[in-house]
Ligand SMILES: CC(=O)SCCNC(=O)CCNC(=O)[C@H](O)C(C)(C)COP(=O)(O)OP(=O)(O)OC[C@H]1O[C@@H](n2cnc3c(N)ncnc32)[C@H](O)[C@@H]1OP(=O)(O)O
């Protein structure tokens with residue numbers, strides 16, 4: 203969104219807010235506002251009808267031809283999945299249920315005194331397509347705090363991991379082990395009817411999200427020797443509690459950063475490696491813990507979520523090699539050396555985006571507000587001015603612009619969270635919101651087992667052998 207469009211949004215904020223924050227409707231069974239589960243129960247029958255009507259009208263229509271290069275080329279552009287939480291436009295970037303990041307920043311409820319959106323509100327938006335009230339978001343914070351404790355054996359698994367085991371591997375182990383108490387797995391064994399799958403999937407998804415701060419905090423304490431883990435405070439929001447567990451709870455700008463970070467990393471439509479993995483594994487009716495642990499293993503790859511760790515390592519190596527206030531010439535040489543060494547420039551390029559990632563822009567705006575003079579932030583800005591031209595000149599990357607990972611580590615480093623091997627864990631806490639929202643809907647709408655067709659090279663050659 204342009205600067206003028208953003209300022210327009212800001213000036214019309216009171217009327218947007220009035221429309222977006224209706225007085226909380228009360229639940230029919232208590233004086234509490236309607237809960238997320240109650241709202242979902244109302245929405246599911248309507249969405250079942252909507253999908254039925256969409257399939258009746260459009261089910262036999264084609265998106266156009268599939269070409270052989272798409273099979274060899276990582277399925278770029280292949281229409282293959284339904285994903286309702288967000289849609290990615292190559293030029294504009296992500297929209298969560300139709301809303302851009304600046305719109306979410308304006309519309310979603312904030313913490314008292316805060317200015318960044320609460321990720322609780324984003325989760326509500328991803329699940330329902332609606333902006334929640336302040337009370338509904340506060341109720342989600344309380345609900346997640348109440349569900350946050352880990353089973354003792356999961357704590358023990360984490361405590362027994364060697365500190366040399368990458369934090370993402372520890373994260374995935376712990377999430378896999380949560381399957382021990384899965385409501386869905388139990389209900390399935392007890393013979394639950396297909397039409398009721400969404401209920402225990404919802405409960406598991408809520409438990410999963412709720413327990414992630416304790417998992418992340420425990421890994422951080424164990425690996426980086428930060429002493430005893432504090433307790434979750436049920437009166438605080440999710441990001442505040444996560445920050446406390448990492449030792450930054452009394453640093454309000456860091457807590458605000460977490461709120462922004464968890465909001466913008468949550469979802470990036472369905473085809474990215476982590477989201478698609480979660481959906482694929484969930485389609486076998488593996489419970490949300492198993493599905494999300496698989497997603498985390500994908501997020502842990504350096505071309506995907508681990509890139510935020512790689513960016514910081516790359517920046518630190520650069521500083522060690524050419525100094526802290528290096529000239530543009532020296533930085534350019536370092537970038538070229540990376541490319542000539544057959545490596546990628548981490549944090550740049552994207553499989554779908556063809557412009558600067560709006561998540562990068564949101565983080566840059568946060569930095570301009572909170573840490574304009576930070577040296578690493580300035581280096582990130584310097585690199586932004588140099589890398590795109592170099593990637594264009596190198597002539598391979600389809601998108602020379604920065605993605606979300608080019609910026610996040612520098613913000614965390616500024617506040618003292620300097621352990622880059624931990625960064626993807628925070629990404630993994632956030633991505634659970636998007637994957638869980640879709641898992642709930644997949645089970646509510648009866649999404650089938652995923653099983654696309656594969657071909658061998660020999661089969662492809664044979665198929666076209668007598669065709670010009
Ligand atoms: C949260 C996220 O997952 S965002 C992405 C995080 N990942 C990174 O930042 C890692 C660096 N970037 C990349 O490796 C890529 O841009 C990816 C993986 C993100 C996208 O990959 P693709 O869709 O295949 O990109 P694209 O079609 O532009 O690739 C064409 C060529 O350009 C290269 N290229 C793309 N981006 C870069 C880059 N940043 N640096 C160097 N080369 C690049 C590719 O490696 C590929 O080379 P090849 O033909 O020798 O195989």
Ligand SMILES: O=C([O-])CC(=O)C(=O)O
Pocket residue numbers: 469470473474475476553554605606
């Ligand atoms: O969309 C993608 O392929 C990668 C990405 O940026 C994300 O998952 O956040």
